Amino acid sequence: xxxxxxxxxxxxxxxxxxxxxxxxxxxxxxxxxxxxxxxxxxxxxxxxxxxxxxxxxxxxxxxxxxxxxxxxxxxxxxxxxxxxxxxxx
Numbered sequence: 663x664x665x666x667x668x669x670x671x672x673x674x675x676x677x678x679x680x681x682x683x684x685x686x687x688x689x690x691x692x693x694x695x696x697x698x699x700x701x702x703x704x705x706x707x708x709x710x711x712x713x714x715x716x717x718x719x720x721x722x723x724x725x726x727x728x729x730x731x732x733x734x735x736x737x738x739x740x741x742x743x744x745x746x747x748x749x750x751x
Contacts, residue, residue: 665738667689667736667737667738668737668738668739668740669685669686669687669688669737669739670685670686670687670688670689670691670692670734670735670736670737671683671684671685671734671735671736671737672684672685672686672692672732672733672734672735673732673733673734673735674712674724674729674731674732675729675730675731675732675733676724676728676729676730677728677730682712682722682724684712684713684714684715684722685715685737686713686715687715689734689736691713692734695712695713696732699711700726700729703726704726704727705726705727706725706726706727707725707727708725708726709723709724709725710723710724710725710726711723712724
């Protein structure tokens with residue numbers, strides 16, 4: 663049975679070698695932001711909001727045209743494996 667990630671880490675590679683790290687609750691939440699906000703303005707120099715889950719009142723804006731690459735990584739916060747699956751395997 664496939665595991666479900668606890669959250670999704672998104673690494674943005676930005677012009678000039680800058681890297682930003684953003685977390686989303688689910689892959690669907692990331693896809694909604696990516697397809698609804700980022701893709702339609704991919705060539706734009708206007709700023710768009712990047713949702714941050716870190717602390718209240720903190721936000722980030724970025725120019726979509728400045729994003730050179732995106733890496734999406736599932737994050738599993740619980741390091742304990744299901745012991746029953748290990749015993750059966």
